[in-house]
Amino acid sequence: MSSEALQHAHDEHRDDAASKLGMWLFLFTELLLFGGLFLVYSIYRNMNMEDFHAGSAHLDIFIGAINTIVLITSSATVAISITAIQKKHYRLAKGLLWFTILAAGVFMVNKYFEWGHKFEIGLYPGGDMFEAMPGGERLFFVLYYFMTGLHGLHVIIGAIIIGFVIKEINQGKQTYDNFAFHENAGLYWHLVDLIWIFLFPLMYLII
Amino acid sequence: MDDNVTSKPQLNFFEDTGGRKGIFKWILSTDHKRIGLLYFYSIISFFMVGVALGLLMRLELLEPGGQYIDANTYNSAFTLHGVIMIFLFIIPGIPAVFGNLILPIIIGAKDVAFPRVNLLSWYLYVIGAFFALSTLVFGDGPADTGWTFYAPYSVNTSTNVSMSVLAAFILGFSSILTGLNFLVTMHRMRAPGMTWMRMPLFAWGLYATAWIQLLATPIVGITLLMIVAERFLGVGLFDPSLGGDPILYQHMFWIYSHPAVYVMILPAMGVISEIIPTFSQRKIFGYKAIAFSSLFIAFVGYTVWGHHMFTSGMSGSARIIFSILTFIVAIPSAIKVFNWLATMYGGSIDLKPAMLFALGFIFLFLIGGLTGLVVGALATDVHLHDTYFVVGHFHYVMFGGTGFAFIAALYYWFPKIYGKMYDVKQATIAFWVMFTGFNILYFPMLVVGIMGMPRRYYDYLPQFHVPNIISTVGSWILVTGLIMVIINFFKAKKISAEEAKNPWGGLTLEWTVQSPPTVLNFDEIPTVTSGPYEYQNKEER
Numbered sequence: 001m002s003s004e005a006l007q008h009a010h011d012e013h014r015d016d017a018a019s020k021l022g023m024w025l026f027l028f029t030e031l032l033l034f035g036g037l038f039l040v041y042s043i044y045r046n047m048n049m050e051d052f053h054a055g056s057a058h059l060d061i062f063i064g065a066i067n068t069i070v071l072i073t074s075s076a077t078v079a080i081s082i083t084a085i086q087k088k089h090y091r092l093a094k095g096l097l098w099f100t101i102l103a104a105g106v107f108m109v110n111k112y113f114e115w116g117h118k119f120e121i122g123l124y125p126g127g128d129m130f131e132a133m134p135g136g137e138r139l140f141f142v143l144y145y146f147m148t149g150l151h152g153l154h155v156i157i158g159a160i161i162i163g164f165v166i167k168e169i170n171q172g173k174q175t176y177d178n179f180a181f182h183e184n185a186g187l188y189w190h191l192v193d194l195i196w197i198f199l200f201p202l203m204y205l206i207i
Numbered sequence: 208m209d210d211n212v213t214s215k216p217q218l219n220f221f222e223d224t225g226g227r228k229g230i231f232k233w234i235l236s237t238d239h240k241r242i243g244l245l246y247f248y249s250i251i252s253f254f255m256v257g258v259a260l261g262l263l264m265r266l267e268l269l270e271p272g273g274q275y276i277d278a279n280t281y282n283s284a285f286t287l288h289g290v291i292m293i294f295l296f297i298i299p300g301i302p303a304v305f306g307n308l309i310l311p312i313i314i315g316a317k318d319v320a321f322p323r324v325n326l327l328s329w330y331l332y333v334i335g336a337f338f339a340l341s342t343l344v345f346g347d348g349p350a351d352t353g354w355t356f357y358a359p360y361s362v363n364t365s366t367n368v369s370m371s372v373l374a375a376f377i378l379g380f381s382s383i384l385t386g387l388n389f390l391v392t393m394h395r396m397r398a399p400g401m402t403w404m405r406m407p408l409f410a411w412g413l414y415a416t417a418w419i420q421l422l423a424t425p426i427v428g429i430t431l432l433m434i435v436a437e438r439f440l441g442v443g444l445f446d447p448s449l450g451g452d453p454i455l456y457q458h459m460f461w462i463y464s465h466p467a468v469y470v471m472i473l474p475a476m477g478v479i480s481e482i483i484p485t486f487s488q489r490k491i492f493g494y495k496a497i498a499f500s501s502l503f504i505a506f507v508g509y510t511v512w513g514h515h516m517f518t519s520g521m522s523g524s525a526r527i528i529f530s531i532l533t534f535i536v537a538i539p540s541a542i543k544v545f546n547w548l549a550t551m552y553g554g555s556i557d558l559k560p561a562m563l564f565a566l567g568f569i570f571l572f573l574i575g576g577l578t579g580l581v582v583g584a585l586a587t588d589v590h591l592h593d594t595y596f597v598v599g600h601f602h603y604v605m606f607g608g609t610g611f612a613f614i615a616a617l618y619y620w621f622p623k624i625y626g627k628m629y630d631v632k633q634a635t636i637a638f639w640v641m642f643t644g645f646n647i648l649y650f651p652m653l654v655v656g657i658m659g660m661p662r663r664y665y666d667y668l669p670q671f672h673v674p675n676i677i678s679t680v681g682s683w684i685l686v687t688g689l690i691m692v693i694i695n696f697f698k699a700k701k702i703s704a705e706e707a708k709n710p711w712g713g714l715t716l717e718w719t720v721q722s723p724p725t726v727l728n729f730d731e732i733p734t735v736t737s738g739p740y741e742y743q744n745k746e747e748r
Contacts, residue, residue: 022321032426125440
């Protein structure tokens with residue numbers, strides 16, 4: 001970096017490049033956090049091929065697919081809202097963010113029905129159906145709950161962060177030339193989307 | 208470049224409270240120096256708890272048989288000693304304290320990139336520490352698993368493992384945020400003219416450390432969460448009776464925890480790389496080699512975790528590969544040591560306390576490093592695995608290395624931070640007491656380990672008696688030295704000193720600012736025109 005640019009970074013209190021760099025590094029750690037789970041998943045899948053196959057047959061591909069579409073759409077709306085704020089279309093930007101939060105809600109409701117159904121039929125640690133399964137299938141469901149649960153937590157956190165972005169737009173803190181927080185929230189939401197794009201085929205589709 | 212600083216003295220960061228009162232001057236401040244001191248005081252407090260537990264264990268091992276504490280208490284004591292010393296002292300120690308205090312100044316910045324995140328990491332540190340220490344009071348007592356929380360025992364034991372594990376998770380998060388902050392700070396906030404190849408080596412050490420903190424910690428975080436899930440739900444991720452694989456836990460744990468060893472030592476090496484040129488008044492030998500060897504150690508550090516598991520049941524070829532990779536770490540480490548020695552060659556060496564501790568570091572780290580090769584070699588490790596040799600080895604590296612470097616850093620930067628001077632003579636005596644006590648404490652462990660005494664046992668066979676007596680006496684001497692350091696610290700805070708601005712004749716940027724530094728460190732951000740250790744050109748500057 002040129003020395004003028006560095007001097008610039010000193011003089012101005014705000015440094016968008018720094019906050020973006022920080023966000024990317026943070027997202028890196030999030031990927032590694034899930035990476036640990038993907039590693040465990042792949043190893044146990046390799047050890048228990050058939051049980052994992054049988055386990056995934058209990059999952060509802062339809063709900064999973066709907067949720068995938070919902071998340072990808074919401075990722076697009078976040079991206080569009082960043083362009084909207086740059087063009088000073090504040091109402092549109094906020095509307096798109098509200099849509100994203102709504103999508104997060106739809107995702108979580110679907111997840112609620114999905115998990116709820118499994119709890120009803122005793123498919124949880126301690127439940128009758130779960131305890132009757134072979135070890136590998138139990139491991140599959142443990143990982144299913146762990147990974148989708150952690151992902152769901154990230155969906156909730158992401159929705160809350162986007163809520164704060166809307167608040168800051170209302171307060172005039174996020175503007176067309178100062179939208180680092182908005183952009184970082186968008187990056188976070190893309191991560192949530194990205195992880196689901198890996199979870200969906202791993203859990204529901206691979207046979 | 209420092210003329211205007213002396214001509215118009217400003218409020219230093221102790222005096223400028225930012226309009227806050229009482230304790231809020233500290234716990235709400237986002238000034239990197241205040242946060243560094245917050246870390247310093249909390250870390251030292253926990254360190255003393257850890258020392259007390261260590262003393263208790265040594266006392267119990269004075270004689271064969273159980274005298275003072277029973278076996279379960281002993282197990283809890285060594286676990287809590289490990290958790291405190293590793294997660295609360297050595298890992299955050301130098302980066303969180305001296306990184307926060309010095310890093311922004313040494314690269315010519317007004318603060319770290321994210322001051323509020325910086326304060327948040329201290330809060331996370333304190334919450335994590337509270338969780339770890341709360342196991343003393345709540346639940347069924349502290350974990351008795353050893354600091355590694357090996358499954359499946361950590362899943363089955365009735366002691367308060369969940370709390371300790373959550374503590375480690377939160378502390379890991381704190382560590383990630385500190386590393387992230389430092390990385391962005393070094394990328395974005397270096398003073399004009401400070402190219403990467405003009406950045407002081409302490410900053411380079413922290414840079415390599417920060418990458419490890421960032422890339423390794425999340426893995427152990429998720430692994431520890433799996434332990435918690437397993438304890439609460441009984442799901443069997445690592446329990447062989449339920450289909451899980453306990454060896455997988457060991458892999459997951461050491462994928463983080465071996466790189467973490469370099470989180471502990473790399474900042475210490477950075478400190479030594481600052482102290483040696485200053486007290487030799489010589490340009491550091493092989494600047495680039497030292498800088499890149501830090502990155503190389505960080506990189507290779509990821510690939511050697513398997514050497515913790517030579518006896519756990521890995522394939523023969525995996526063990527051989529991990530053994531060879533482990534040897535490779537010796538190369539960058541030796542590069543650093545030889546460069547430090549070459550720097551001192553022909554220099555005008557000034558044996559001030561900081562330099563003594565730095566030299567102590569080199570000596571003890573050499574023993575620690577060479578014994579590391581002994582346990583890194585597959586064949587000898589099979590004999591020495593889980594004996595006191597390993598305990599001796601890692602205490603030489605961790606305490607003899609990082610611990611001594613921590614005190615060296617304290618003696619080096621103390622006048623800068625407090626604007627006061629300590630009793631140099633007393634500090635010198637304290638060094639010799641500590642150095643003697645240290646070797647009396649830990650060297651017999653290497654011997655008794657080769658004789659075959661297993662570690663983590665609260666009792667031993669009579670033939671191990673003599674080395675254990677020597678070792679316990681050594682622990683008393685070492686603690687005497689530590690107490691001298693602490694007393695000297697408190698006495699020094701009352702004495703003021705005029706020469707504190709640059710008492711050692713250092714050339715890095717922190718010695719150009721006022722002591723104690725002002726809130727914004729610099730009145731005007733300096734422009735750097737040469738490398739940090741150009742002592743041969745000192746007169747011209």
